[in-house]
Amino acid sequence: MRPCGLYWFCFTGNELNGLPVIISDCGNQANEWKPCIERKIADQVFGACCDRFAPPECRGLCIYESNPIEARVVLMHAIQPSRCRLYKYLSSIIHCAAQTHDNTACCRDMGVH
Secondary structure (H helix, E strand, O other), X not given: OOOOHHHHOOEEEEEEOOEEEEOOXXXXXXXXXXXXXXXXXXXXXXXXXXXXXXXXXXXXXXXOOOOHHHHHHHHHHHOOOOOOOHHHHHXXXXXXXXXXXXXXXXHHHOOOO
């Protein structure tokens, strides 16, 4: 998956009164959708959402993989016989990837149609 969705959450990693400090130099069209958090953290949040909304056999899809070859391998592994039923769980996985944000502009700019 392309780095949209969770990457809209723009935290510096610094805290103010126990809360993350939001920054604005990432996650928007002006900076070419530069990620706001490290991929490892994004994958953890994506995975935690999938733990709630997708069955174990689909959770391998719950990573932000931008390498096309690696993404194909992950997808093929998930849809092997008796594995993830995408027709049933794809909307949950997409919901977790987007983190309730409308990422249409980012996806369009990244060539995802």
